[in-house]
Amino acid sequence: MEKFLHEEPVVPRTDEEKQAVINRLKRIEGQVRGIQRMVEEDRYCVDVLVQISAINAALKKVGSTITERHLKHCVSNAVQQGEGDEAIEELIAVMQHISK
Amino acid sequence: MEKFLHEEPVVPRTDEEKQAVINRLKRIEGQVRGIQRMVEEDRYCVDVLVQISAINAALKKVGSTITERHLKHCVSNAVQQGEGDEAIEELIAVMQHISK
């Protein structure tokens, strides 16, 4: 993705915001290690698949928190600067890439 | 998921099979840590979203490797034992749960 707008968010993330996202990512990291153990222990395939889908769901939640913040800060700011369409097209392009 | 069939795969995974899946999961674990750093460093939201979608894609690949193995061993074996329909219904139920 080329970043026509900013190298970082317009409004820097607060420490609380960062910590909340990082805590969720640490839980996800633990879930990924949990699956490694399941595979080592030769656990039933179907149980492994269920765990993988739990991680995908958790990642989607993180993605949607980040998208919401991006819309409320970066995109809203761009709209007020009259650069809204470019910011929106960039986000739509990423979301299409993601939903693929 | 109730496991009507087996507590573990009919044919235990070979060490090579396990190692291949575990290596991919270790890479995914590293990608999750990478996103934590991006958030700490206040990197641009859109770049974080792109990384999250890369992890989702990598997890899907792992899931499909595990599903393939499950079909080739657990389900095929159940089919030969005349228990195929139960094994297939269990897998379909998980895949619906996952695609939700």
Add this chain to the structure above:
Amino acid sequence: MEKFLHEEPVVPRTDEEKQAVINRLKRIEGQVRGIQRMVEEDRYCVDVLVQISAINAALKKVGSTITERHLKHCVSNAVQQGEGDEAIEELIAVMQHISK
């Protein structure tokens, strides 16, 4: 979805915009009828699955066109009115519902 904002888009869709979306939906309608024929003719399951995924992809494209327009008009307008956060939260809620 409760519509806290408007019963219709701030900026009405132009006839060109409407026609473009409707044409794509008509093609999708034809694809759905095509699958009905495939089932009637007892076509191979895997080919039917491929057609279903083609429709899902086409519907995603329509959804993303509508989302882009919603952001560029309804949401951008709300941002300028100082109602941006509500509009963004509504959209995020729908996108989470959709990606489920």
Add this chain to the structure above:
Amino acid sequence: MEKFLHEEPVVPRTDEEKQAVINRLKRIEGQVRGIQRMVEEDRYCVDVLVQISAINAALKKVGSTITERHLKHCVSNAVQQGEGDEAIEELIAVMQHISK
């Protein structure tokens, strides 16, 4: 998809099976026309997005019914003929294509 296996299902679909799937597809066709009307009537974008996601969910259900039947007949039959792996690899390839 190349069809290394059969031009049609091993066990032809019963009329009941066909009718059940076709009825669901007719409902989906009606939902697609409903969205065309919503766009013509300039209905609120978010409501259109919700309808699109309802169609995607309905199509997934049809796909999973067809996948289940494919596993219970075509794939199970191939397993009994000792051609299971090819049938499974074909299905996995389609599912990866679909989940993309």
